Amino acid sequence: MKIAIVHDELMRRGGAEQVVLCFHRAFPEAPIYTLAYQPDATYPEFKDCEVHTSWYNKVIKNEKLMKALFFPVGLVAMQQLDVTGYDVVLMSSTYCAKYVKLSPHTIVINYCHTPFRLAWYPESYAEYLNAKGIKKWAYDFVINTLQKIDLKAAKRTNFFITNAQEVALRIKDKYQFKGEVPVIKPSANIDNFYVSNDVKDYFLVVCRLEFYKKADLVVKAFNELGLPLIVVGKGSKEEELKAMAKSNITFKKGISAEELGKLYAECKALVFPQEEDYGITPLEAASSGRPVIAYGKGGVWETMIPYKDNEKEATALFFEEQTVESLKAAILKFNTLNFDSQFIRNHTEKFRSEIFIENIKNYVLSKVK
Numbered sequence: 001m002k003i004a005i006v007h008d009e010l011m012r013r014g015g016a017e018q019v020v021l022c023f024h025r026a027f028p029e030a031p032i033y034t035l036a037y038q039p040d041a042t043y044p045e046f047k048d049c050e051v052h053t054s055w056y057n058k059v060i061k062n063e064k065l066m067k068a069l070f071f072p073v074g075l076v077a078m079q080q081l082d083v084t085g086y087d088v089v090l091m092s093s094t095y096c097a098k099y100v101k102l103s104p105h106t107i108v109i110n111y112c113h114t115p116f117r118l119a120w121y122p123e124s125y126a127e128y129l130n131a132k133g134i135k136k137w138a139y140d141f142v143i144n145t146l147q148k149i150d151l152k153a154a155k156r157t158n159f160f161i162t163n164a165q166e167v168a169l170r171i172k173d174k175y176q177f178k179g180e181v182p183v184i185k186p187s188a189n190i191d192n193f194y195v196s197n198d199v200k201d202y203f204l205v206v207c208r209l210e211f212y213k214k215a216d217l218v219v220k221a222f223n224e225l226g227l228p229l230i231v232v233g234k235g236s237k238e239e240e241l242k243a244m245a246k247s248n249i250t251f252k253k254g255i256s257a258e259e260l261g262k263l264y265a266e267c268k269a270l271v272f273p274q275e276e277d278y279g280i281t282p283l284e285a286a287s288s289g290r291p292v293i294a295y296g297k298g299g300v301w302e303t304m305i306p307y308k309d310n311e312k313e314a315t316a317l318f319f320e321e322q323t324v325e326s327l328k329a330a331i332l333k334f335n336t337l338n339f340d341s342q343f344i345r346n347h348t349e350k351f352r353s354e355i356f357i358e359n360i361k362n363y364v365l366s367k368v369k
Helices: 015-026 044-048 063-068 070-079 126-130 133-154 165-174 215-225 238-244 257-266 281-287 324-334 341-351 353-366
Strands: 003-007 032-034 051-053 088-093 107-112 159-162 203-206 229-232 249-252 270-272 292-295 316-319
Touching: 003 015, 015 044, 015 088, 015 353, 063 070, 070 133, 088 353, 107 353, 126 133, 159 165, 203 215, 203 257, 203 281, 215 229, 215 238, 215 249, 215 324, 229 257, 238 249, 257 281, 270 281, 281 292, 281 341, 292 324, 316 324, 341 353
Parallel strands: 003 032, 003 088, 032 051, 088 107, 107 159, 203 229, 203 270, 229 249, 270 292, 292 316
Antiparallel strands: none
């Protein structure tokens, strides 16, 4: 069986990129095809992989430029990326992995993290929400075009897999897929994290600093509460958030894996204000024995055990509304509870990488017999 792996782009460190590394471990001989790859911008393990990029990689050198020129330059580049001659193509897709050039006989297995957010959920972006006049018309033109391209490409998929039941419903809806969409839950590298006996007073946020991640909600809440907060990440909203934040809030980016592990292990809790399709950071916090204060929608229902009446058998405290007041109330409630670090850590054992890798490998092999 000749197999290839395709991923949107390798320009960042996130949950989707961790999934691709697991694909590589499941099928170590499979080359990885991607729109663009900057070794220092993503996980160092990719340096040991055979990575093929589109010609777009020669044009762009950072994530900001990659996004700015994606329509139409990057889109065309991905459509021209030649992944023909394979029996199986295993995709990790949020937006453009499905656009590559394929052989007619190839079995396409698409691990879809979510349908293309810009095409199908443009309201996730502040730029779209705030656009008016000609700018709004231009956005709508791009979105309508992307929907047609994205749907056509998605229809080449033989088998979809995803990370959560909610996303499976989205795939059936947006991509008009009639088959089953099994859920194979992604893993957390739990051995990279540890439980510490030296928990400090600060709360922690780890995310890309983009509009839909809702880090502004946390900054506003902690501005009012005056409690210590550390925000780890970078993105287009970075300067705006820093300008908004008071002196009790610290920002970090470009830190080592060791420093991130220490921040997780010693925080009071991870604050997770966004609605994610799945979300790896709550599992990373739990792997460190630390509870999560999370907006109670989306993927956290797949990974966390919410507090009801016994914090000793819970991993997270959910808040119900994406508002400053709802988050503040949850933080104040959290400070009255005493979670069990070892229970939280033990909960993550079912999310080990080895389990995910074996499940992916078995699924792919079952489709080529």
